[in-house]
Amino acid sequence: MSTRLRARCLALTISLTYAALVLWVLWPGPAPAQPAVQPVAPPALVLRFGVTDLVGLDEAREEWGAFAQTLEARAGIRLEFVPMARRDDALRGFADRTLDVALTGPAE
Numbered sequence: 862m863s864t865r866l867r868a869r870c871l872a873l874t875i876s877l878t879y880a881a882l883v884l885w886v887l888w889p890g891p892a893p894a895q896p897a898v899q900p901v902a903p904p905a906l907v908l909r910f911g912v913t914d915l916v917g918l919d920e921a922r923e924e925w926g927a928f929a930q931t932l933e934a935r936a937g938i939r940l941e942f943v944p945m946a947r948r949d950d951a952l953r954g955f956a957d958r959t960l961d962v963a964l965t966g967p968a969e
Contacts, residue, residue: 905933909959911943913951914966918944925964 910929912921921942929940943960945951954960 906938907941908938908961909943909954910940910962910964911945911951911954911960912964913945913948914964916945916947918942921945 910921910925912925921944925940925942929942933939940962943950943954948965951960951963951965954963
C-alpha cells in the first residue's frame with residue numbers, strides 16, 4: 862500500500878473517530894423514564910333495587926339474585942337489594958333517594 866493511501870486511510874479513520882466521539886459527547890441520551898400510568902376503570906354503577914310484591918330482603922335475593930348476577934356480569938351494573946316491608950316503601954325510597962329502581966306488580 863502506498864504512503865499516500867495510508868495517509869488518507871489514517872486521516873479518514875481519525876475523522877470518523879472524532880465524529881463518533883463528538884456525537885457520543887453531544888448526544889442527548891435516552892429520554893427520562895415516564896411513570897407508568899395505569900388506566901383507571903370507571904366505578905361500577907350500583908342501583909338500589911326493590912321489589913314491591915316480595916316482602917323481605919331474602920325473598921328478593923332468592924327471586925332476583927340470578928338476574929342481578931347476569932346484569933353485573935354483562936353490563937357491569939351491580940344491584941343492591943333494598944328490603945320492602947310494605948308496598949308504599951317504594952314511594953318513600955324514591956322520596957328519600959334510598960331507592961333507584963322499583964319493580965311493581967299489576968296491583969300497584
